[in-house]
Amino acid sequence: MTALSPSLWHRFKRTSLVTQIIIGLIIGIALAWLAPDAAKSTAFIGKVFVSALKAVAPILVFVLVMASIANHKQGQETHIRPILFLYLLGTFAAAVVAVVASSLFPSSLVLSTQDVAVTAPGGIGEVLQSLLLSVVDNPVRALTDGNFIGILAWAIGLGIAMRHAGETTRTVLDDLSNGVTVIVRLVISFAPLGIFGLVASTLATSGFGALLGYLQLLTVLIGCMLFVALVVNPLIVFWKLRRNPYPLVLTCLRESGITAFFTRSSAANIPVNLELSKRLGLHEDTYSVSIPLGATINMAGAAITITVLTLAAVHTLGIVVDVPTAVLLSVVAAVCACGASGVAGGSLLLIPLACSLFGIPSEIAMQVVAVGFIIGVLQDSAETALNSSTDVLFTAAACLGEEEKLARTA
Template sequence: MTASSPSLWLRLKRLSLVTQIIIGLIAGIALALFAPEVAKSTAFIGKVFVSALKAVAPILVFVLVMASIANHKHGQETHIRPILFLYLLGTFAAAVVAVVASTLFPSSLVLATHDVAVTAPGGISEVLQSLLLSVVDNPVSALMNANFIGILAWAIGMGVAIRHAGDTTREVLGDLSNGVTLIVRLVIRFAPLGIFGLVASTLATSGFGALIGYVHLLAVLLGCMLFVALVMNPVIVFWKLRRNPYPLVITCLRESGITAFFTRSSAANIPVNLELSKRLGLHEDTYSVSIPLGATINMAGAAITITVLTLAAVHTLGIAVDIPTAILLSIVAAICACGASGVAGGSLLLIPLACSLFGIPSEIAMQVVAVGFIIGVLQDSAETALNSSTDVLFTAAACLGEEQKAQRLA
């Protein structure tokens, strides 16, 4: 008996995080189904996981954004300006698609809102006033109170300032960023256990009707990503090239998207995208810069995730959203997506920033993040596939567009 236990533990450790999450999800459902009273007691496990996410999210946003800006090479953007424009346009367009889809097909979640005060903003003017006050918040206070807008503002300011510091300072900041990322990965490794507690306690308390909300939410997320991949991105490429975009779109989805779907990491898919760019005959000086940069800032899938989950929380809490506020959310979601962490589920940790626009406190926002991890088995894979394949698609579109422009001028 003693010899078999380590063997079982080792077999579980060798499984991928996706497989472990599936096991935790199934185990939570089974426990809620066959032993609901026991399942209710697992709520503490879920609370520990959510608390750990709340602890790492503020420092993650602050350090990663600051390090990314501080270590950005001077003059890099002059080589890839058209690609950067397509990256930003595509990410914003994806956020707009998510807003429209969430309005047409609103999702409801099961959230523990008792003992939590929710103050809904009165309109766009109040949102902008709150936004400005959050931007100028004390940095220590912003970190302590999880004021993500203030954290983002200070991270950008410090990153720009440290760009002019010595190489040693920027290297230390890069090492700090790697250290924080390692801690986040450690926390996320406990996601299967946390999801087990969250699913078991939620289903035992609220009934299996809670699963319907998750299925609907996942359908909206995946629907948005498919629409962007097969409709919105081709429209952008056609606008750039003025020719049938689908051969290029299908090639990028097949050669890059499928690999990214299973690796669930834009960074891990960089070598695949570089090789595909080479086979497409693109300029090496361009794609050698744009592909790694795209893995960081070209995040259409992340923008969809942030927007859909935020609006699901907004709809659940009965907060009205007017058109100007929806547009502001699209802009904020696009900016948040550009700063999404490279670790699995990194976009989920930026949801509290978008939620703060609507006065949703961190306690509720982190419950939405936990829901994101529950559906993340498919959501994160599809998000990464969209993000990574779009890196090559927009790089190719910009390069081919510049070649066509040069031929016309000649």
């Protein structure tokens, strides 16, 4: 009888990845609670998983975008422009929500300002200059440093150039893209084990004690992300489709958002989003480009993180923010978010750029970044879940909207 029954391991492998991740999460919490010393030793497992994600993410974006553009055939109908518009609209709207929430619920930080002078605002020029330098970065350095803006620029350029290459060359690129995707899926399959190590070691080392001191800040951050995911994004989708958006919104949050919450990498979640787009019946020539593109430039969660943490520093320092400056911050946060790395913690390193608008020096801005890393256990996970699920949501909304428009005019 025992031989006929499937083993516990086989039952586990047959469950969905989301279920496996939840099981790993529960076991990690239990181990940290019952045997904290043993839980601390699992940190290495989590580090290996995170390192693997960081290793595959840059090359994945580079190869997928280049191969998708190179193999796009002339005359094929795609909906990239409306998707790009939704990406930008969603990111800017998220920044506006963060400005309003930070004004209604101002947060204070513990910052050391001794011997640090706050100078006059430096403007948006530094942000634009930084983005331009990222675009023209050396491709090898962009890949090694995880400069996703530079990676995207080179992938698009080479993809356009390769459209004029021979059929054999373009087939090789397509095979290379499939090969990299297989490797990433293999890494993602170890997510339950990696998350077990990360959760167990983190809780055993510091627990949630470090988060309690920044509970209001964390509440504002996650509250903004939930509001965007459950109110703003559905309104955008309703405007595009003119029907109940929540079945599509909840599907994207469940199938993409939960996985991204635990992997904490938009780029590494690309295969999950591609598979979901396929199941939704979307146009392959569209989503094969828009999903990797969204992992780089569709960063509503990053815009919220940059805005809320910047305004928390502004409030702490007693700097007055007027309406025009708040609007400018929303624009800067959206621009900064487009340059956020698609790996864990990428948005935090762009906070100094937004802080420079208010003349906050780097010495203080990097303290704000440190606060971000303290609360990053939850903040970065929620941010990535919003970013990645929105990639599929807006791709689906644009594709379905354009198809319905064509059907009405036919």
